[in-house]
Amino acid sequence: MTVMATSFGExxxxxxxxxxxxxxxxVRNTLILxxxxxxxxxxxxxxxxxxxxxxxxxxSGWFRHLQKRVLKIxxxxxxxxxxxxxxxxxxxxxxxxxxxxxVRIPVLMAGLVVVSLNTAAYxxxxxxxxxxxxxxxxxxxxxxxxxxxxxxxxxxxFPQALRNMLPAIGNELVVxxxxxxxxxxxxxxELFFMGRRVGSASYRFTEAFVLVSILYLVLVNAAVFLLMxxxxxxxxxxxxxxxxxxx
Amino acid sequence: MTLALINLTKDFGEGPILQDxxxxxxxxxxxxxxxxxxxxxxxxLRMLNRLEAPTRGHIMVDxxxxxxxxxxxxxxxxxxxxxxxxxxxxxxxxxLDNCMLAPITVLKLNKTDxxxxxxxxxxxxxxxxxxxxxxITLSGGQKQRVAIARALSMTPQVLLFxxxxxxxxxxxxxxxxxAMRRVVAKKITMILVTHEMTFAAExxxxxxxxxxxxxxxxxxxxxLLDDPEHPRTRQFLKSWRGKT
Ligand SMILES: Nc1ncnc2c1ncn2[C@@H]1O[C@H](COP(=O)(O)OP(=O)(O)OP(=O)(O)O)[C@@H](O)[C@H]1O
Ligand SMILES: [Mg+2]
Numbered sequence: 429m430t431v432m433a434t435s436f437g438e439x440x441x442x443x444x445x446x447x448x449x450x451x452x453x454x455v456r457n458t459l460i461l462x463x464x465x466x467x468x469x470x471x472x473x474x475x476x477x478x479x480x481x482x483x484x485x486x487x488s489g490w491f492r493h494l495q496k497r498v499l500k501i502x503x504x505x506x507x508x509x510x511x512x513x514x515x516x517x518x519x520x521x522x523x524x525x526x527x528x529x530x531v532r533i534p535v536l537m538a539g540l541v542v543v544s545l546n547t548a549a550y551x552x553x554x555x556x557x558x559x560x561x562x563x564x565x566x567x568x569x570x571x572x573x574x575x576x577x578x579x580x581x582x583x584x585x586f587p588q589a590l591r592n593m594l595p596a597i598g599n600e601l602v603v604x605x606x607x608x609x610x611x612x613x614x615x616x617x618e619l620f621f622m623g624r625r626v627g628s629a630s631y632r633f634t635e636a637f638v639l640v641s642i643l644y645l646v647l648v649n650a651a652v653f654l655l656m657x658x659x660x661x662x663x664x665x666x667x668x669x670x671x672x673x674x675x
Numbered sequence: 676m677t678l679a680l681i682n683l684t685k686d687f688g689e690g691p692i693l694q695d696x697x698x699x700x701x702x703x704x705x706x707x708x709x710x711x712x713x714x715x716x717x718x719x720l721r722m723l724n725r726l727e728a729p730t731r732g733h734i735m736v737d738x739x740x741x742x743x744x745x746x747x748x749x750x751x752x753x754x755x756x757x758x759x760x761x762x763x764x765x766x767x768x769x770x771l772d773n774c775m776l777a778p779i780t781v782l783k784l785n786k787t788d789x790x791x792x793x794x795x796x797x798x799x800x801x802x803x804x805x806x807x808x809x810x811i812t813l814s815g816g817q818k819q820r821v822a823i824a825r826a827l828s829m830t831p832q833v834l835l836f837x838x839x840x841x842x843x844x845x846x847x848x849x850x851x852x853x854a855m856r857r858v859v860a861k862k863i864t865m866i867l868v869t870h871e872m873t874f875a876a877e878x879x880x881x882x883x884x885x886x887x888x889x890x891x892x893x894x895x896x897x898x899l900l901d902d903p904e905h906p907r908t909r910q911f912l913k914s915w916r917g918k919t
Contacts, residue, residue, distance in 0.1 A: 566766070569759065569763035569825075571726065572724055572752055572755075572757040573776070573777035573825070574753025574777060575749075575776075575781060576745065579780050579781075584765055584767075584776075588765075588766060588767050
């Protein structure tokens with residue numbers, strides 16, 4: 429088989445056939461990083477946003493006050509750092525930091541930690557805006573019934589804020605599918621990293637990265653499609669909890 | 676439960692909103708509070724269930740100062756229901772779940788008991804037929820009746836109403852007042868901020884007039900409306916009658 433005899437399209441197909449195991453392994457890891465990174469990031473954001481907003485004032489007292497202030501400032505610094513530096517740099521710091529400290533964890537795990545921490549910083553700000561856009565009367569009504577601040581967040585504030593935030597969370601997932609490519613710098617075998625391996629194995633970098641971009645497009649559009657289905661569903665039939673479904 | 680404020684001052688930072696207020700609310704008593712806009716009526720009400728913290732002075736429950744611990748405050752709020760001018764129903768929950776949330780999360784009732792209680796409360800305000808509706812599909816009057824049921828489902832000892840009919844279209848006021856008459860019949864302590872003078876005259880054991888953060892006049896029955904003593908009360912009632 430001579431090189432010139434095959435078209436670019438054929439070479440792409442052949443490359444996928446020859447290296448699909450490597451490429452699909454990359455797809456798998458990219459999906460793990462994006463999906464779990466978004467989920468863990470969201471869970472962390474739910475905690476951080478309470479610190480960020482300072483919680484509800486329940487009882488007073490100077491210790492409470494100090495505790496709240498410290499947490500608020502620490503959270504602001506955290507968000508500032510993760511939104512103000514490239515994820516690539518954050519990955520390097522974590523990777524070499526762990527190495528220096530003598531901690532050995534799988535590199536995929538390290539990558540997941542970076543994505544989660546990074547996502548949490550963005551989602552905290554989005555969640556904060558979502559909570560502030562809710563009528564303060566919602567949480568006041570909950571508190572006036574004797575719910576604790578924690579119960580008020582879990583039962584009343586978060587369910588409503590998250591509903592409004594669903595598109596923003598979806599957007600974060602899509603961003604994560606693409607941006608996890610930078611984790612290749614610490615050797616995470618996600619899609620971009622595997623594309624480079626296929627490229628160097630075959631000496632055809634253009635074909636390899638065109639193939640990689642096609643796979644990214646499939647992932648991103650599948651995610652967008654699923655999210656659109658989910659949000660449309662939400663508008664029509666899902667919204668209200670009846671007789672204790674959420675309780 | 677006897678609720679009292681003693682030398683209570685509230686200042687949000689721009690001068691006192693409540694000025695050295697002392698007042699006792701006896702068990703079973705129905706108190707109406709009237710007064711001009713900005714006089715501190717809502718702030719006083721919110722102080723009584725400790726949604727606001729005093730700047731100075733004390734909130735007393737059965738002769739003891741209310742403890743400043745999370746537990747004590749939550750217990751106090753669970754026993755002191757509140758109905759807001761703007762309803763504040765939980766939009767993501769059905770009417771029934773609005774009334775079940777607190778009995779389950781706060782009182783730790785099981786679902787069956789909570790549902791029974793919630794349905795009972797909804798029946799009292801004639802809203803049982805709407806149990807599975809979403810709040811946003813209800814009229815203002817219906818929303819406010821659900822809000823009353825939500826408060827009742829906690830079997831509170833005190834119910835605070837902050838202008839419960841002020842946000843309603845005129846034709847919906849009566850249905851809410853009717854629901855409130857049923858609450859009156861239950862002998863729960865009621866403290867009601869209102870501009871419905873006729874209703875106040877009908878149900879009140881006592882009417883207070885507030886102005887500029889102080890209780891200016893405090894009279895039993897409907898005496899304050901029929902025969903106001905303080906010039907500011909007279910002035911307020913005169914301008915009020917002039918308007919309607
Ligand atoms: N959280 C707050 N921060 C700052 N000022 C406040 C706050 N809550 C109330 N105030 C001020 O306190 C004053 C009294 O308010 P309040 O709501 O108690 O009056 P009100 O008698 O209920 O009036 P209305 O009849 O208009 O409801 C107002 O001038 C208001 O702007
Ligand atoms: Mg008011």
